[in-house]
Amino acid sequence: MVRHAVIGVDAGGTATRCVAVSLDGRVLGAGRGGGANPFSSADPAAALEGALRAALAEAGPVEVDHAVFGIAGSAAAGRPKAEEAMLRAWAAAGLGGRPRLTDDIAVAFAAGSAADAGTVLIAGTGAVAASVRAGAVVRRCDGYGWLLGDEGSAVWLGVAGLRAVLAAIDGRGPGTALGTRLAAALGVPAGDPQAIVRAAHGRPPAMLGALAPVVAGAADDGDAVAAGIAAEAAERLLATLGAVMAAGADPLSTPPAPGSGTAPAPAPAAKAPAPVVLAGSLLASGRIADAVHAGVAARYGVRPRRAVEGARGAAGLALRDLGAPAEAHAALLEAPAG
Template sequence: MLTHLAGPYVIGIDAGGTKTRCVVLTLGGALAGSGTGPGANPNSGGDTAGALTTALQTALGDLDRSHILAGVFGIAGAGSAGRPAAVSAARRAWQAVGLRGSPAVVTDIAVAFAAGTSAPKGIVVFSGTGAGAAVISDGAIVQRADGYGWLVGDEGSAVWLGREAVRAALAAYDGRGSPTLLTESVPRALLGAAVVTEIDSSRPRPRHERPLALAGAPALASRPAPRSTPATVPRASPPGAATATLDEPPAHAQATPNPQLAQAIIKEVYGRPPAALGRLGPVVAAAAAAGDPVARRITEEAAQWLLRDVDAVRPALADPYAPVVMHGSVLRDGPVAEAVRDGLRDRFAADPRRAGDGAVGAAGLALRRLGHALA
């Protein structure tokens, strides 16, 4: 082992809904080990203790366990409601790899903020498997908005984007919604191109029907509308978002539905943990970038939800010049990230900071607890 990588060490873990990442750092901030594991949020179908153990074991390798001084685990779902289970899982994983004592457990939200700045206080807006915003002070959440999980919240998350993409594709298939590039890209992402081709070739096609174009949205208007279209049921939207009403039937609904493809999508969606829908986030972003109006509506609404979260927690931030951090896969790049970044600039008259590795942020919190600062 290189001299500068000799112990003592601290451990940082960022355990999200789809992936768990662990790093081992020296007190000087050098990386001594890293590892990954599956998603750890039990609310999204994850095995918390198992995911933590896998990531820890890989990161530690053959490092001397007696040189580990501290650890901070940021775990999705470790808020007040899920904290007892998260703490228990963290302790089991810690002991399973031969470590003494126990790690500190915080939410992945606090770790997300620490991944973007060494400042003790500020705002983090996040969108990955989960989504929301929070005011952070010394690793603790002062006030939060959303981050409540896929079933009752997380509007604007990758999972939310995926769910909306599936909804839009199914609505287009059965005539309730507008044609969209998502009717091609969603089944390909979920089922694979070979399966989609097999299903599509097994049904008869009317002579007038043409395959949906993949290059961009302009070809969508060429599809004939049906003689009658069921009304669209309204659903809750954030301020400023367009809301369909019972008197507003969708335009250009798809003429010929594909029941087999729709059922294959349903089987895939319900056969996997909810967090798996997050893989459709990039699919929505790509369709929006291609000009698809349905996908653009979805990404615009996602950005509105996230900015609404920021507006909800902002009054709890005493320092108007404290940093604002953007964290998560949805906020790295793409249409949602761009819209949120623009909205934050308007609100704070400064560029938001982009978060780095959440596990390194967690290790930074561990160093701070020992009186060290991560360079």
């Protein structure tokens, strides 16, 4: 008897992950490849093909009924390149039919919830929040890159830490253990501002995100400056999420002003709040993740859900496209990682 399966792919600038999943939500095989962002990866099609082939090899003989690819950079101008890479990889792997392309934001939400609609906050190298409905982004906030946005992200943390170190050296700010720790991470002498500046400018901006754990570690060890930076990062992430949450509010739910003479409408039946999903390395664990988690619960009365790997979210969307019940998607999210 032929086993039927769907494929889920989550492709970022650094790595691509793929899973083959049974129609009842069991992971049959998984694979990895290089980055497949159409703007920053050397050969996106090859990365996608490698991840596809690895997942299919582990799954064994299957009939692939559908697939969803979530590819970073596939929105707007990047979509044609992403779609071309996806179709090349699909054909090279010997698969028929046409997979669906969406972005990594919608996939991240589906990696945390089987609901049809809700909100996702992603914080890793960059940072973005979005409202998602039916597997597509309907509104987003931030995600503008390190120069103009990505507030509270890993790169933002690294840059904020370096700024604090330079301020401490030249007398504009208080002393901080970050001076020694970040200099060591950059491989330069502590206390030499020009060496720090050269090292920072000599790295691609995304690489400065690797300094985020240094800042968080100093905060955990009691450094007041680092703790302040971490707290501000959490607040900025909550503000980004809040902008999306506020825009999603139903204006018809606002009660009439006192003295307006308008009788209030009967209260609608209570319904469960839409889910909020937290995704990305910065929100997986640690003090910033804990602060954001607590902030969402306190401000919106929602206990946020942490996303599993994005490839499972993409596979969940593929199951939903085929008309599979939400239970199959939910089972996929709850299964232990392979």
